[in-house]
Amino acid sequence: MTRDGRDWEVPELKGIRAGLVVVHTIPSATRLWPIYCMLAQANSGVVWDFVVAPDRYNAPVLRFLADRGVVVVSWEDLVKGDQRRYGIALAAARDGLELLRMPVIQIAHGALREKWTPLSAGAGVLMPRTRYGTGVDFGVHQGRTVARYLVQAHRDEVDALDPELRSIAWTLGDPMVDQFDGHLDMRESFRADLDIGCGQRLVTVTSTAGRHCLWRDWPELLHRLVTELPQHRYQVIAILHPHLWYAFGEDLLNALRPSLRRGLRVVRPDDDWPVPVIAADWVLGDHGSVFHYATRSSAALLTAAFHHPSVYPGSARSELGRLVPSLSRMDQIEARLIEVAHPDVRRLYAHAGERLSSEPGAFAANVRRLVHDVLKVREPTVSACLPPLEVPRLITG
Template sequence: MDGVVRNPAQWVTLQGCRKVLVVVHTEVYGRRLRELLPLLAADLRVQVAFTVAPHAFNGGALRALHGLGGVVLPWEEAVRGEFDLALAAGSQGVERLRAPLVRLPHGAGHMKLARVADARRPGEPRGVGGMGRSYLMWGDRVVPAAYAVAHREDLELLRASCPEALPVTEVVGDGVHDRIAASLPLRERYRMALGLRPGERLVLVSSTWGLGSSFNRLDALLPRLLAELPDRAYRIAVLVHPNVWSGHGDWQVRAWLDTLRRRGITLVTPDADWRPLLVAADWVIGDHGSVTLYATMTPAAILLARFPEEDVNPASPGAELARVAPALSPAHPLAEQLAYAAAEYPAEAYARIAGRISSEPGRFNANMRRLLYRILRLGEPAYEPATAPLPDPPALDSGTDDRSGACA
């Protein structure tokens, strides 16, 4: 990748600059952290470098930094350097950093329980992923200088799972929430950019990763969508979690889905921004991933293809969504189920659930910049940090050349 530096001594810093290290564990974490970069941009008092930390799914981490042209320090060199601030959305290895650390969650709603394999005391129930002592402490020390969470409800989770971290925890909101909210008025523009024709409807199939994800049943769902939905009335796009791409490899994921792609399904690549597609979608068929939860902010009707209750935090907004959203049935025609989900759209319930994503709607940039500059011991730049709408998406790749004819 561009800008890899083999020795921190080769990283040329301006005199007097505060040095910031962005620690990327996975592609998902990296994309979450990229949202923070505009808060530090154009400030000659601040200089940013990146590093890729150890993680089982860090194969796609550099892809999250693609095109930035930033300096990327090797991990072992980065942990020997000293920085004025470090940013991370993961926990592995961050106790080694020589910098005050700001940690962020990497998804919405703290929905998933910790993996069964994660260490916990005998007899203890599974904690909430990202919220326990094993994620936030090293020995008897709280690792982050600040833990930036999205909602006041997260404070109650911490009070139960890691009360030691409460003094450093701040409720700042959710940057993805705010970008989606700012982009909702551009829904029709995104639909035009995607190439949707008048009368065409977009079905977005979204999968998280893991054994309970809908990816493990796409071999049954996607052929049904192709067989049952008229191809002049519906476009189908599939969004697969980057950990699936990293865990299995890009070639393997493409190979598994290539036949379906050649029949007209769009496979959204992991480097694409999924959020404009979500804003543009008419239906979202999802599971217990963050994308399904963010869909409650949009006009899209939601159907749940899978929802492994045993792996979900029962107090999360995702669990509430599972009690409200219709579940996909293998025994009824898909067109009828899509029509049902649209006709029975529970607007009030979805608005309530969406309200649990962030308790600081529209204020993430202001809150987060205030936190970062406080730790940097600098005054903030003298302008409001705006929340930019999402960029236009590229046109959907149908995998076929024949898109002629009127929509049904």
């Protein structure tokens, strides 16, 4: 149904259906890209265009798409023109979706929706905040939902939605959970590709973005790791949220240089960050999605700068922050790593990853089925599979 209440006719041109991939930021781009690959490779009867939607962090997206050689249409031309070419749109963020006329499938760009809504700057009166991505302020515009289908990773997420959004909620699973699970048996291969030597241990460090995150609240931790851990026994790889790169720019790289010279390696912001998580012996992280996804790996976990006030109370992320042991500034790092690797400690959070998806292994099939139902086109007979992870390029000293 269109915004004015009329049924949306699925367009067709010479037997070809067309879909639109709406990309806001690098995190949404890396979320949607494997989904697009899965859909495009399975059915040549559906063509896909991309569009860069409005967002304060959307500047790097055009280069991301240009590097991959896809068709990119202008956002301004799209919203002002005839959108009837497209029978469906995929998105992993919110801004501007109310301007689209075709049915939109909206997917979370990270693990679940378990943080508070961001607190804006300014001198206005503070108002009660809500759980991000679950309220009518997020999903409704002028009396109509901005998406036709709101994809949830776990059935428990549906209960957290405002009643107005539950009718459009579809529990389809999580693509990153499925990619993690599908590559766990490649851990040793990934370690070899990352040049982790025999007898060496890998410590992977993750930071989200925002006012409170590991990089902003404990920026010296990376340097402590590469200086206090013996280099012949340990390697350290950092995964920094793409928004940190685009917020701080060259200043971020300059701040990292002393650690890079001591052996730190850093994943580029648009590469496959799950690989060094799967390969890790330990993952240190804050309250971001990457650390939550690390619960699917075999690594021992240790929180660092986990900002509990940023996480919605009672959520799976909140429970994760309570169960996983923390690293303090007073700790001797190697001794703490050895301590938290003990099986008795790891049993405390052994089941934390189960709350990331109630449809493990089924996301690709579920989404492909929904997309083809919306487009009113026969689904391919080949199995729905997300593309394999690639070993990331690493920034070194």
